[in-house]
Amino acid sequence: MRRSVLLVIALCFASPSLAGETDLTLDRGIAATLSMPEGEGPFPAVLLLHGLGADRHEIGNIYVDSAEILAENGIASLRFDFRGFGKSSGDTGAFTLDRQNEDALIGLEALMSTKGVDPERIGTVGFSFGGGAAIELAAARPQTIKSVVVWSPVGDYVADMLDSLGQKAFDRAAEEGIVGLDLGWRTMALKKDFFDSLFAHDLLEALAAYPGPFMMINGEDDFYRQYVTPMMEAAAGTDKKALAIEGADHIYHVYTPSRSKAVEVIEATVQRFRETL
Template identity: 65%
Template structure:
């Protein structure tokens, strides 16, 4: 059962969890989320998790859900959300824009920072593919709050990526008709012209240049998005920046092929990174 975030905060104030716990929340504007709390009273470091375009909070192959559980075992809490219009969250999928995605990320940050048992001075962010852009822009907007940033198979240029993957005809049809159906490969969805217009309003490299905290990007060696890695590494303003390549991995680290899945490697590296940059102990 989904629990309104205000009610959750009140109950948490009375009794913090004595064991690892997964809680369903409904945040502002009908955003559905999962809060993963480690065992013990805290306060815990915590990580915000942002899914890719067309996906939802547990991500492909449940890789976000598995990452959240592994972080919890290491004393790191997490909050993963469904962007509005995706998963269980309210809103029209077709009305998705970069601005709305960034607003949702800000709402998630406020909710997590206010949660009892969470140390607001030790919050990180991570994003997968298109959702990596949300993590980057949140870190740029709130460098005071985001202390570590990890991106998986990240987009590096919203408009260039959509042009490359969808072709200019989709942009033209959206401009002509106001809405267009797009095939993402694993699902189809309708997107309004506002989505395509919003792509050019956001420069991810300029955003990353405003964030000086620890940064790590993770790609499979066969991921076409790996082409963004040099530019992202050059743009990152901090000294502690790393690029990890998972040999033989594709864009989703072969999570749909259990015998070839590299999810374990990605999760282990990510948990280790947050453990080192958001230490669980005082």
Template identity: 35%
Template sequence: MEHHITIQSEGIELAATLHYPAFGDGDGQRKADERLPIVIIAHGFVGTRIGIDRLFVLTARDLASHGYMVLRFDYGGCGESSGDYGAGGLDALIDQTRSVIDYALGIDCVDPQRVILLGHSLGGAVALLTAARDKRVKTLVMWSSVAYPFNDIVGITGKKAYEQAVQSGSTDYLGYSLKPVFFESLTRHQPFEQLRKFNGDVLLVHGTSDEVIPVDYCFLYQKLFWLRSQGQCDKEVVFQADHTYTGGQAKEQLISKTRDWLLVQDKRKQDWNDWTI
């Protein structure tokens, strides 16, 4: 079951889709009175909640079929949401993500101890930065994540676009008007410096043929996550997958590896809770 909803965030209307799992006694189904884990999907730079080749739609439906609630949304100025993308910089994206968490935790059947934030590309960095300051996020999934926001995004837009924004006050990138405040905000946020503030479990996934964000970031992220005093970090490298996991095999591996990891973490935590009781 899917519902299209609108979430308010600082005067901006965020278009979102909420996926409910099936209820019953079959495999991957939840009991009607059970508290449910929720996965919140954060898309990447000038993306949408649909994803390239419907990546986020397929992911949400797969996870919902295995008992998860899933909430995917468009950042301000993207997809069907109101506002101008990047108008408030990276801080606005973090604030919007937290507004979506507010909404998710207002749903009666959601388990506040099983809030999962899944981000792709720049959305991966935003998810991490959000989790570092918002303790309600318990688990983090990062797909092909940006590690150096300014360098990585300027690498996508091109240096000329950045220079034009600085000189003229804005630049057009694929129809999006990006202003200096957006680029300036990218320099202020360093995911590698913030990740130790998140104590939950992390899954990193990256494709070996990613020409947008280097796969090396995945290995570096894991090394730094391992230095934390709490929380585990696993990684999955998808052979020959590009930045958006184009193609059925790459997409299926991405979704299945993510789903299986989440199910294992969920079972481990439930078993631990049963043992401690």
């Protein structure tokens, strides 16, 4: 059922088929997967940035499905594991926003230098915590990133992590230097540097530094939907859109049998990149 639904989406567009996926190791031991359409290109391309505690395939393999449908529509993609997650090297406990942003730049440089990719037509997607990474990447490279789509993005690093983890986690990290966390789907330990880094990054300021196309997709029942208005107001460009997926939560019900809400997100994202890249 899932495969047939995704094929219906792909057939709505002109669609070269998937040439294949290649696993790569980028600088600093970052594990990545490159997906290319069939043909010589050059193709537009998208960098996929995962959320906190996830990996390059994202929850419910939604990035795997996205890469396939992007390729079927003539768009290459690169997804990777931030250091300390998935199969990338590095200590999870040493994860900070600064290291996350460094990894995003490494991924961007790798994608731009890929044979068959048009470096003048690069976009990025970020999911949840990865939405912040996508926004900050665009702010750091506004002339390179031509389009940004964020799914259920974090909006205020400090407020959102306080809400998710509680003040006790911040206090324990400050007192003991490290704190073990139960995120619900996995456990992990983060050090004081991670918590300190949250205070040094402002996503609304980052959006104000990016003049290109920006799209924000939230489930109708997503708790981060509160950021739609401030983010739309902060985004510097004139081409900005907000989409609410009816009946969807923060993760678009990716674990339900039909996955219909995840399909809607992928469809809207592919269409957006076809229009802006």
